[in-house]
Amino acid sequence: MLHFERRQKYHQCLPFASAVVRRVQGMRSSQYSWALSYDVSIEWVIVWERSMTRHYVEEILRARVYDVAEESPLEIATRLSDRLDNRILLKREDKQQVFSFKLRGAYNKIFHLDAESRQRGVVAASAGNHAQGVALAGKRLGVPATIVMPTTTPAIKVDTVRRLGGKAVLKGDSYDEANEYALKLAEEKGLNFIHPFDDPLVIAGQGTIGMEILRQHADPIEAVFVPVGGGGLIAGVAAYIKHVRPDIKVIGVEPEDAPTLHDAMKAGKRVRLKHVGLFADGVAVKQIGKETFRVAKGLVDEVVLVSTDQICAAIKDVYDDTRSVAEPAGALAVAGIKAYLKQKPELSRKTLVAILSGANINFDRLRHVAERAEVGEQREALLAVQIPEKPGSFLRFCRMLGRRSITEFNYRYADAKEAQVFCGVELRAGSDEREALIDTLGEKGYRVVDMTENETAKLHIRYMVGGHAPQAVNERLYRFSFPERPGALLDFLSGLSGGWNISLFHYRNHGAAYGRVLVGIQLEKGQGREFEGFLKELGYNYAEETDNPAYKLFASGG
Ligand SMILES: Cc1ncc(COP(=O)(O)O)c(C=O)c1O
Numbered sequence: 001m002l003h004f005e006r007r008q009k010y011h012q013c014l015p016f017a018s019a020v021v022r023r024v025q026g027m028r029s030s031q032y033s034w035a036l037s038y039d040v041s042i043e044w045v046i047v048w049e050r051s052m053t054r055h056y057v058e059e060i061l062r063a064r065v066y067d068v069a070e071e072s073p074l075e076i077a078t079r080l081s082d083r084l085d086n087r088i089l090l091k092r093e094d095k096q097q098v099f100s101f102k103l104r105g106a107y108n109k110i111f112h113l114d115a116e117s118r119q120r121g122v123v124a125a126s127a128g129n130h131a132q133g134v135a136l137a138g139k140r141l142g143v144p145a146t147i148v149m150p151t152t153t154p155a156i157k158v159d160t161v162r163r164l165g166g167k168a169v170l171k172g173d174s175y176d177e178a179n180e181y182a183l184k185l186a187e188e189k190g191l192n193f194i195h196p197f198d199d200p201l202v203i204a205g206q207g208t209i210g211m212e213i214l215r216q217h218a219d220p221i222e223a224v225f226v227p228v229g230g231g232g233l234i235a236g237v238a239a240y241i242k243h244v245r246p247d248i249k250v251i252g253v254e255p256e257d258a259p260t261l262h263d264a265m266k267a268g269k270r271v272r273l274k275h276v277g278l279f280a281d282g283v284a285v286k287q288i289g290k291e292t293f294r295v296a297k298g299l300v301d302e303v304v305l306v307s308t309d310q311i312c313a314a315i316k317d318v319y320d321d322t323r324s325v326a327e328p329a330g331a332l333a334v335a336g337i338k339a340y341l342k343q344k345p346e347l348s349r350k351t352l353v354a355i356l357s358g359a360n361i362n363f364d365r366l367r368h369v370a371e372r373a374e375v376g377e378q379r380e381a382l383l384a385v386q387i388p389e390k391p392g393s394f395l396r397f398c399r400m401l402g403r404r405s406i407t408e409f410n411y412r413y414a415d416a417k418e419a420q421v422f423c424g425v426e427l428r429a430g431s432d433e434r435e436a437l438i439d440t441l442g443e444k445g446y447r448v449v450d451m452t453e454n455e456t457a458k459l460h461i462r463y464m465v466g467g468h469a470p471q472a473v474n475e476r477l478y479r480f481s482f483p484e485r486p487g488a489l490l491d492f493l494s495g496l497s498g499g500w501n502i503s504l505f506h507y508r509n510h511g512a513a514y515g516r517v518l519v520g521i522q523l524e525k526g527q528g529r530e531f532e533g534f535l536k537e538l539g540y541n542y543a544e545e546t547d548n549p550a551y552k553l554f555a556s557g558g
Contacts, residue, residue: 053295056239059204060211064111065104068140069096069208074216074353077321080334084341086222087351090322091213093358094330098132098164100282100358101209102196105232106133108205109194110141118143123191125182127153127175128282129358130196135166146191148182150174154362175284197232198289207236213353214244222350223249225340227332227357228261228303229283231292237355238299252296252303253336255280255311255328260288261296262303279308282329282358306335309376314338316373318356325366330358375452378430380407381437382422382451382458389419391501395493400444401425401437403487410462411505413472413520413557422451422462468556472503475520475557476528477545478535484515492517495538500531503557518545520557 072095077088093101110122121144124134131147138145145166149158150173161168171181186193195202213224224241226234238250252261257277264270272287288296306314311328314335318326326334333354341347361369374380387393394411401423408424427433434452441448451457469475482492489507496502496519504520523531535542545551 053239053299054243056200056204056207056236056295057243059200060207060236060240063104063108063201063204063208065108065205065208067111068107068136069101069104071212071216072096072101072209074213075322077317077334077354079321080317084338085348086341087349088334088337089217089351089353090318090334091209091353091355092322093209094324094326094356098129098136098160099360100129100132100327100330101206101233101355102129102133102358103136104133104208105197105199105202105205105236106130106194107137107140109199109201110134110137110143110192112201113143113192117192120190120192121146122194123148123182123185123189124194124196125149125175125179126196127157127178129360130194131157131161131166131168132164132360134194135161135164139165146182146185148172148178148185150178156362157360195289197230197235197285198291199232200291203232203236203239203292203295205236206233207240209233209355210237210240213237214241217351217353220351221245221248222347222352223251223301223340224353224355225251225253225304225333225336226355227280227283227329227336228252228254228288229258229285229329230287230289231261231296232289233355233357234261234300235289235292235295239295242299249301250299251336251340252300253332253339254283254303254305255332256305256307258284259303259305260285261293261300262305264288264293265297265300265303277308280311280328280332282327282360283332302340304336304339306332306339307376309372310335310339311376312369312372313374313376315369316377325359325361326356327358327361328369330356330361333357372458374407374426375458378434379427380452381425381427381434382408382454382462383425383438383441384449384451384457385421385423385441386418386447387421389413389415389417391499392497393419394421394502394505395497397421397446398490398493400441400446401490403490406489406507408462409489409505409507411502412467412555413469413503415471422457467554469503470558472520472522472557474522474524475503475546476523476531477504477548477551478519478521478542479545480517480519480540480542482515482517482540488515489517492540495540498534500534504555520555522557 072092075090075092077090081088096103122138123146124130125148127149134145135147146169147161147166148169148171151170158168172178185191226237228234234252241248241250254262255277270288270293276284276286278284311331314331315326317334318331337352337354387397405426407426410422411419438448438450482488501522502519503522506518
């Protein structure tokens with residue numbers, strides 16, 4: 001063990017060291033077990049590790065980023081702060097000219113190349129934000145930039161790189177293949193390879209965000225939440241913040257299906273993940289960087305994991321507060337704050353910062369995001385329910401759900417005894433309400449399967465409830481619309497009851513002004529006129545669709 005006086009000396013040199021020591025002791029003793037076995041104090045290890053990362057602070061102070069980057073605003077998210085009973089600040093990196101922070105590191109790296117290297121040009125592999133950062137930096141500095149992108153890259157991203165003056169080369173089916181080709185080009189043509197994260201100058205460029213946060217908010221901060229892919233952003237931010245304000249926690253946030261830093265911290269070494277989820281494409285990295293892990297492992301306090309649905313809910317939270325749409329990786333830190341506060345309900349009136357790292361999302365993905373946001377927020381339950389196949393049981397089931405808004409309702413006649421209904425129900429009190437609802441339905445004799453967390457059901461089965469039903473003879477198909485409001489579907493069903501046999505039903509609440517329903521009714525010969533008269537009396541807008549080819553091809557009855 002080191003002598004106490006010697007330790008004291010280090011504490012004097014680095015007055016914040018004791019705080020760091022207290023933080024690490026007990027938290028990650030397993031990570032430092034080697035130190036204990038060599039009879040070295042944990043304090044000494046921390047001091048040593050910190051001295052190894054201290055030069056980053058100087059690199060960050062010296063970093064050249066403001067030729068292309070703005071000092072992005074640090075804004076309060078008022079609604080989210082009220083909801084979470086803490087002050088939530090958003091570091092708006094989505095406001096950069098390429099809609100993400102990645103231009104900071106890329107510019108700093110390319111700026112520091114010598115004249116000869118600049119002349120030869122640079123090469124990078126990326127299908128996302130790094131590509132745009134490198135292309136823009138190259139353009140500003142007059143350095144030819146080649147970006148290798150997988151052939152699957154959406155045209156909009158390829159076009160953006162070209163518009164920024166980069167040479168886009170499409171190669172390989174995956175990032176790994178594109179990367180391999182970029183490395184080959186670098187070697188063959190003597191181009192400088194610009195790594196997306198594992199480079200000290202890239203890390204220092206991203207670290208300027210940490211510097212700005214501390215300058216913009218001198219008051220106490222409980223924690224800064226950082227999205228993590230390869231770790232360039234968190235390494236830079238943590239290196240600066242832990243040096244200047246070691247009392248502030250730096251917390252990494254990763255998707256559950258891409259836990260690169262989380263797993264590495266747990267194992268005490270870098271691990272290579274077999275598969276990573278692609279939803280948050282900005283952070284879909286299989287392995288944390290070598291240098292980024294060396295820096296981050298001793299400085300990051302914790303890594304929080306979040307689900308796809310939680311990320312979608314966070315995109316909605318950001319939208320509600322800012323009217324801006326974050327990309328999944330961009331909203332990761334907000335999702336992390338919410339998950340963290342759930343684990344620590346005692347935290348109140350603290351200041352928590354989320355780095356909103358980017359907003360490059362394809363417009364067509366928003367449909368999926370909107371659909372999943374409610375589930376991620378625990379505001380919707382998805383249930384598969386078995387109900388008896390007899391007139392009136394459908395209405396009885398709807399009554400059981402009460403005046404709750406029904407967000408989706410799919411039913412198709414299957415056999416003479418039982419019917420399966422797939423429905424979405426709006427919740428106001430989260431998972432507790434969902435459990436209570438399932439219990440109540442169970443007590444009333446309904447067999448319920450909770451589909452709220454079932455990926456396959458959410459992605460596929462919900463849209464496949466249906467198919468041909470040869471037993472549904474004499475079926476006629478009608479399309480209805482009615483003004484949307486809570487209870488509107490129940491009223492519609494109550495109006496439609498009266499002995500008519502419903503054999504198909506599809507309703508989805510899209511948040512639009514009108515609810516739209518497709519209904520199949522089995523009518524005996526001669527009942528057609530009577531039913532038309534009934535519909536007129538009912539007063540809803542409707543149209544018969546029995547001859548619609550889509551129905552005939554995919555869903556007709558017998
Ligand atoms: C929007 C966004 N957020 C976060 C990250 C993660 O950054 P890093 O790879 O430095 O961890 C990226 C990386 O490209 C990104 O594009």
